[in-house]
Ligand code: HEM
């Protein structure tokens with residue numbers, strides 16, 4: 001949890017519980033890690049390229065490629081990150097934003113990583129793709145605020161009914177649903193249109209529209225995908241600098257992304 005150093009790809013072993021085995025990271029897709037591990041191995045299979053590209057850089061480029069292949073913008077990835085030398089589950093607590101965060105909490109956590117409120121709003125739109133487990137938002141659709149039968153009033157009522165159907169009470173903890181119910185496989189600004197309709201899945205999504213400080217940005221990007229794409233590229237480029245390591249005292253180039261050299 002020290003930034004863009006591929007520490008999240010390290011596997012746990014007998015003496016170390018790694019970052020990816022922290023509860024907040026359990027949903028990270030195993031096939032995503034496998035893709036990075038294989039791409040790095042493919043680079044290293046070429047003798048003239050061996051030990052020159054870090055896992056952290058491969059991960060950043062794979063992220064760019066997923067966004068672009070899903071219909072989003074493409075962009076040059078800044079390169080030269082080294083791979084970190086530490087990965088512990090114990091380091092994760094308090095470092096990740098939580099789905100029940102309000103705008104102040106979101107803004108301050110991103111600010112602690114050198115990212116602006118505008119960056120935070122742009123990066124939240126990553127939820128235009130991907131899945132969430134029912135447990136992460138169940139409090140919004142069942143007994144909201146501890147009141148029996150209540151639902152979060154900021155949620156669209158039709159959407160509540162759909163969510164309750166996909167995530168019945170006491171549903172299996174493995175069940176996950178699309179975060180963007182409209183265009184789940186396209187990287188687009190539908191995320192912001194959803195927020196305008198009360199269809200933000202997490203409190204941390206919906207507050208971006210419901211808080212008057214972030215709403216003008218949400219409304220602007222909901223209506224203008226070009227402006228959103230530019231803001232997203234600027235923000236993810238800044239995100240890619242968080243905790244990047246370039247000194248050999250802090251990092252190296254791993255041979256196998258899942259294991260320290
Ligand atoms: C703004 C604060 C954020 C909060 C509170 C948050 C929270 C969450 C939660 C709770 C999930 C569901 C995990 C699960 O149940 O499986 C999730 C999924 C996801 N988040 Fe975020 N997130 C935030 C920002 C971001 C950012 C900045 C990015 C990337 C730039 C991002 C990318 C994703 C992706 C791609 C998934 C789907 C993973 C999958 O499909 O396997 N999120 N997020």
Ligand SMILES: [Ca+2]
Nearest residue numbers: 128180183186
């Ligand atoms: Ca989408």
